[in-house]
Amino acid sequence: MRKLVLAAALGAALAGCGKSEAPPQNAADASFEAKLQEQLLDAKPGSVIDIPVGHYTLKRGLSLRTDGVTLKGAGMDKTVLSFKGQVVGPEGLLVNASDFTIENLALEDTKGDALKINQGRNITIRGVRVEWTGGPKTTNGAYGLYPVKTQNVLIENSVVIGASDAGIYVGQSDNIVVRNNRAEHNVAGIEIENSTRADVYGNTATQNTGGILVFNMPNLSKAGHSTRVFKNKVFDNNLGNFAAKGAAVASVPAGSGVVVNSNDKVEIFDNDIADHKTTNIIISSYFSTNYYNTRGVAADYNPYPKGIFVYGNRLKGGGDSPDGVDFKMLKTAVYGLTGHFPDVLWDGYFDAKDIVGGLPPPADRICIHDVSGVLNADGPHGYKNPSTDTKPYDCTLPKLPPVVLDPEPKAQG
Amino acid sequence: MTFAKHAWPALALLLLAGCHRGMEPVAFHAEGRPTTLAEWHVVEARGGKLELNDGVVPYDLNTPLFTDYAHKLRTIWMPKGTTAKYHPTDTFDFPVGTVISKTFYYPRASGGQPGDVMRTGDYSHDFAGEGLDLSKVHLVETRILVHRQDGWAAIPYVWNEAQTEATLARTGAVLPLTLVDDASGQPAREDFNYVVPDESQCQSCHAQDWIDRRVHPIGPKARHLNKDYHYAGGDENQLAHLAKLGYLGGLPAPAEIPRDANWEDPHAPLDARARAYLDINCGHCHNANGAANTTGLTLDYGTPEDRHLGICKPPTAAGQGTGDHFFDIVPGQPDESILPYRLASKEPGVMMPEIGRSTVHREGVALIKAWIAAQSGSCTTIH
Numbered sequence: 001m002r003k004l005v006l007a008a009a010l011g012a013a014l015a016g017c018g019k020s021e022a023p024p025q026n027a028a029d030a031s032f033e034a035k036l037q038e039q040l041l042d043a044k045p046g047s048v049i050d051i052p053v054g055h056y057t058l059k060r061g062l063s064l065r066t067d068g069v070t071l072k073g074a075g076m077d078k079t080v081l082s083f084k085g086q087v088v089g090p091e092g093l094l095v096n097a098s099d100f101t102i103e104n105l106a107l108e109d110t111k112g113d114a115l116k117i118n119q120g121r122n123i124t125i126r127g128v129r130v131e132w133t134g135g136p137k138t139t140n141g142a143y144g145l146y147p148v149k150t151q152n153v154l155i156e157n158s159v160v161i162g163a164s165d166a167g168i169y170v171g172q173s174d175n176i177v178v179r180n181n182r183a184e185h186n187v188a189g190i191e192i193e194n195s196t197r198a199d200v201y202g203n204t205a206t207q208n209t210g211g212i213l214v215f216n217m218p219n220l221s222k223a224g225h226s227t228r229v230f231k232n233k234v235f236d237n238n239l240g241n242f243a244a245k246g247a248a249v250a251s252v253p254a255g256s257g258v259v260v261n262s263n264d265k266v267e268i269f270d271n272d273i274a275d276h277k278t279t280n281i282i283i284s285s286y287f288s289t290n291y292y293n294t295r296g297v298a299a300d301y302n303p304y305p306k307g308i309f310v311y312g313n314r315l316k317g318g319g320d321s322p323d324g325v326d327f328k329m330l331k332t333a334v335y336g337l338t339g340h341f342p343d344v345l346w347d348g349y350f351d352a353k354d355i356v357g358g359l360p361p362p363a364d365r366i367c368i369h370d371v372s373g374v375l376n377a378d379g380p381h382g383y384k385n386p387s388t389d390t391k392p393y394d395c396t397l398p399k400l401p402p403v404v405l406d407p408e409p410k411a412q413g
Numbered sequence: 414m415t416f417a418k419h420a421w422p423a424l425a426l427l428l429l430a431g432c433h434r435g436m437e438p439v440a441f442h443a444e445g446r447p448t449t450l451a452e453w454h455v456v457e458a459r460g461g462k463l464e465l466n467d468g469v470v471p472y473d474l475n476t477p478l479f480t481d482y483a484h485k486l487r488t489i490w491m492p493k494g495t496t497a498k499y500h501p502t503d504t505f506d507f508p509v510g511t512v513i514s515k516t517f518y519y520p521r522a523s524g525g526q527p528g529d530v531m532r533t534g535d536y537s538h539d540f541a542g543e544g545l546d547l548s549k550v551h552l553v554e555t556r557i558l559v560h561r562q563d564g565w566a567a568i569p570y571v572w573n574e575a576q577t578e579a580t581l582a583r584t585g586a587v588l589p590l591t592l593v594d595d596a597s598g599q600p601a602r603e604d605f606n607y608v609v610p611d612e613s614q615c616q617s618c619h620a621q622d623w624i625d626r627r628v629h630p631i632g633p634k635a636r637h638l639n640k641d642y643h644y645a646g647g648d649e650n651q652l653a654h655l656a657k658l659g660y661l662g663g664l665p666a667p668a669e670i671p672r673d674a675n676w677e678d679p680h681a682p683l684d685a686r687a688r689a690y691l692d693i694n695c696g697h698c699h700n701a702n703g704a705a706n707t708t709g710l711t712l713d714y715g716t717p718e719d720r721h722l723g724i725c726k727p728p729t730a731a732g733q734g735t736g737d738h739f740f741d742i743v744p745g746q747p748d749e750s751i752l753p754y755r756l757a758s759k760e761p762g763v764m765m766p767e768i769g770r771s772t773v774h775r776e777g778v779a780l781i782k783a784w785i786a787a788q789s790g791s792c793t794t795i796h
Contacts (some may be wrong), residue, residue, distance in 0.1 A: 033584075034584045037585075037611055037613075039585040040612065041583060059587060060608070061761075062609075063613040063614060087771070088608050088762075088768060089767065089768075090762045091499065096616075096623055096626060097706070110762075111761035112732070118623060118707060119623045119624060139760075139762075140733075141732065142731070142733065142734075143730070143732070148707045148730075149706075149707055164733055165730070169730075171730065172441070172707060218709075218727070244731075244732065244733045244734070244737055246731065246737060246738050246740075246751065247732060248729075250735075287795065287796050289727075290796075291739060291740075293725050293792045293793055293794045293795065294721045294795065295725035296721060296724065297720070338440060
């Protein structure tokens with residue numbers, strides 16, 4: 001008893017007036033944190049900061065503002081930076097620099113985004129694990145790996161688990177490769193938003209609300225186009241949507257495989273996509289998110305998906321239990337109680353001012369091959385006249401060129 | 414000897430403020446980071462006072478940044494014979510050698526425990542002419558901004574318990590404090606972590622352009638400084654005072670100088686108060702080139718009152734920071750708006766600003782809510 005009282009008093013003295021939320025940081029962790037902060041402050045172009053094997057508890061978000069720095073751990077399960085007791089955030093690590101490489105370590109339980117890279121060129125993220133260890137929760141940080149306003153970006157061999165928005169999220173960036181990663185238990189597994197020239201391939205996205213998303217939001221610095229999604233394994237993304245309302249991904253129905261929203265020139269091919277309870281592929285406009293209003297959205301924003309090309313995917317199952325009352329009613333109305341949505345659902349919004357002879361210009365069409373069917377949900381008329389006619393999608397589009405990273409990222413050190 | 418060099422002005426100031434007994438001249442360190450604040454000779458704790466050196470001029474702002482109810486003593490010093498150039502909107506163009514200091518402190522809570530500080534907006538007991546009475550206030554940290562050949566550098570110092578010395582804290586600090594309300598009646602206490610930013614975090618606010626990443630002072634702009642200050646020698650407009658001392662050149666006629674509202678001034682228009690508050694608390698990131706230009710939300714002084722300011726604007730990357738709300742500002746409906754929700758939070762990952770506070774600025778939140786409540790229109794969505 002006496003020991004307990006003493007320990008409690010000591011704890012209070014250390015943590016200050018009995019604050020209890022944050023687990024106390026031991027002396028070794030505190031000195032590690034100060035040293036790492038100093039290494040980040042003192043880093044020069046060319047510096048390599050090695051973080052040894054260990055599980056370290058940090059209280060404060062880290063930041064780096066020097067170009068040309070490499071941050072390395074001993075492995076994504078061996079070097080773990082835990083932010084469970086974080087009192088200042090919001091990120092785990094915030095980078096405002098170019099020529100940045102981070103590899104072989106883990107960032108756990110950050111209050112906000114785990115790794116945010118805001119403005120920079122030549123970014124390499126490799127073998128990084130981001131995880132919210134308490135499972136999917138609305139209070140988890142929004143993004144796991146989050147380069148924004150970056151150019152020439154590689155994210156590979158990484159793992160993100162539990163983000164309350166997108167696990168891997170590349171925003172307002174250009175020339176991007178996201179490959180061979182794994183995203184689980186996030187709202188969105190992988191999301192490319194308002195970005196140009198992105199190749200997303202070889203990834204596994206499973207048990208998220210939505211697997212792989214290609215979105216365009218209004219009011220941002222650039223509109224996205226030219227994303228290729230190929231050779232990914234996207235299956236069983238049926239997790240209930242746990243994003244806070246108002247977030248863009250809060251509009252994603254649980255059970256979505258690959259989702260295109262308001263983005264242009266998106267090519268989806270050679271993927272294995274299976275068992276999504278809403279449907280394997282959704283093509284939609286910003287109108288379906290419920291956020292479109294004339295005061296709050298820039299007049300020059302294009303809310304329509306244009307130039308979408310789906311072909312050569314291996315699709316299986318799904319469509320049997322769509323998320324939301326509207327979709328459930330729609331499914332029953334068109335396919336009956338025991339029926340299911342086909343592989344592709346299009347919300348049916350199109351840019352009326354572009355239409356000539358009943359069709360959009362060739363480059364702006366939605367072309368779909370090799371699927372079990374397409375449902376035009378007739379969103380513009382409250383799902384009143386859905387159509388299962390697949391003729392409108394019988395077209396082809398020019399294939400997008402592969403993304404070439406320039407300069408090539410350095411090989412793993 | 415200082416006395417010989419500055420005999421008459423020193424004597425005059427000695428009579429007015431009772432300070433400068435043997436303080437060495439202000440030192441401009443052209444490089445490096447002195448390990449103690451004292452090595453700058455800008456402000457020094459001596460004889461129960463925090464004293465300002467010769468040529469070190471205090472100033473404050475019409476509407477300041479909120480920092481956990483801390484009070485702030487800001488000072489500026491420039492090398493002899495140098496002058497800053499006036500600018501109508503940006504930070505004044507200061508000469509190399511300029512040293513700005515900002516000391517964060519709290520009025521002491523009477524009879525309290527160590528770490529108890531007052532939550533009060535009353536500054537009237539803080540000042541002893543120019544400087545601070547250490548029997549009345551508790552010093553927390555002093556930040557130096559120094560203009561060197563290669564640009565501004567930000568250097569944080571933390572005061573010791575004995576309040577005799579502030580030492581370099583490059584990696585910042587987390588200091589447990591307790592705010593004690595000064596309102597009569599039941600004493601209310603709030604524990605919080607006062608966070609001293611690390612050097613890199615200084616740039617989070619002071620690098621207002623995230624492409625050039627250059628550090629600048631935020632406060633010394635015309636609209637913030639255009640107000641009277643209670644100098645030891647009497648009240649005077651701060652800009653006029655700086656011009657008179659030779660610290661500021663190119664000052665236009667008073668009518669041409671912009672002036673921010675005082676966010677607390679009940680006689681100022683609500684809109685002007687709210688915009689001044691958002692400008693100083695949010696505009697360093699939420700501007701066209703700032704860290705938050707990824708969001709499409711701009712909150713600095715020049716932002717038009719439309720979606721750029723958040724009106725009916727869907728959030729971009731707010732995550733749980735939406736608080737389940739759909740738009741940054743819903744006119745007339747502060748409780749449906751994201752902006753006050755994030756200002757009223759102290760959860761990292763939800764709260765705005767992201768750094769620089771651990772407590773909620775109740776009065777600031779009330780102001781922004783009142784401002785939104787007074788707006789008209791709606792955010793009707795289109796399908």
